[in-house]
Amino acid sequence: MLTLYDLDVSGNCYKARLLLSMLNLEHERVPVNLASGEHLTEKFLRLNPRGEIPVLVDGDTVVWDSHAILVYLARRYDAGHWLPADPLLMSRVQQWLAVAGHEIQYGLAAARACLKFGRQGDLQELQKRGVAALDLLESQLERSPWLAGEQSSLADLACYPYVRCAEEADLSLRGYANIRRWFEAIESLPGYVPMLERAQNVA
Ligand SMILES: N[C@@H](CCC(=O)N[C@@H](CS)C(=O)NCC(=O)O)C(=O)O
Incomplete structure (x- = not known):
């Protein structure tokens, strides 16, 4: 279990x-x-x-x-779809896990935590990092349908949650057409579930 x-x-x-x-x-x-x-x-x-x-x-x-x-x-x-065994593809996935753990975590997620949960932090600086993350994703998604290339992977699942919540970090996604198209693609995947927002605890 x-x-x-x-x-x-x-x-x-x-x-x-x-x-x-x-x-x-x-x-x-x-x-x-x-x-x-x-x-x-x-x-x-x-x-x-x-x-x-x-x-x-x-x-x-x-x-x-x-x-x-x-x-x-x-x-x-999983049989190899979400984390492909091919060395180059696996390294591409790893690159985006790094972005999720750095620019996204310490930009988008941290700015959201300031605004939504009252966490301390330099909001402007965090939002600046958040925008850098959005720009990075937008430019990749202009070149390929998914972050690691031609197929969905852990890269997409790792980056999606806090990018999807960017507006809660007070960052507009209006200028990010490829990111918005990517949201739709992820949200159409079999087994997709939306983020739950019932608990009142601090994230
Ligand atoms: N790098 C960790 C970050 C996890 C993380 O920041 N978790 C938050 C909730 S979203 C947490 O447990 N925070 C505890 C705290 O702020 O004291 C991961 O990816 O799991």
């Missing part, structure tokens, strides 16, 4: 929920209350010493970090 420690409003957790759904993998979701500090308890830190969600538990195996979870699920439960 797969268990995902997560939170509805977290884009990082949503990456894992997307792939679990697309691979049609049954799983249990355990909400983690960040606002009350549940992620910093001894019990949770035994699962993830970084004190962050998402965490995936698969039997005796514990995997933390959204991108590590994507890679684990793709290698363990």
Whole structure:
């Protein structure tokens, strides 16, 4: 049985929920209350010493970090579509996981956290990084239908959540036609689920 420690409003957790759904993998979701500090308890830190969600538990195996979870699920439960074995394609996917973990996380996600959850930060600087991320994606998506080339991959699932929420970071997507076309393509994939927004906790 797969268990995902997560939170509805977290884009990082949503990456894992997307792939679990697309691979049609049954799983249990355990909400983690960040606002009350549940992620910093001894019990949770035994699962993830970084004190962050998402965490995936698969039997005796514990995997933390959204991108590590994507890679684990793709290698363990998928025949090779989401993380192709070809060296060049795999490196292309890895490039975009790096963008998701850097420009997107410390730009779009961080600006959203300031505006939506009252996190501290230099909003203008974070938005500037967010725009750099959007520009990077737009220019790639002008050249190829998916981030890593001709087919959908983990690259798309890793970048999509916080780009989809860019307006919550007060960044307009009006000038980004290719990104908007890419949203439609992702949202048409079998097993796509929208990001849930029920919980009131801090992401
Ligand atoms: N690099 C990590 C980042 C995870 C992350 O930032 N998680 C947030 C929720 S979206 C968290 O747990 N934050 C805990 C905190 O802010 O103290 C990943 O991709 O999983």
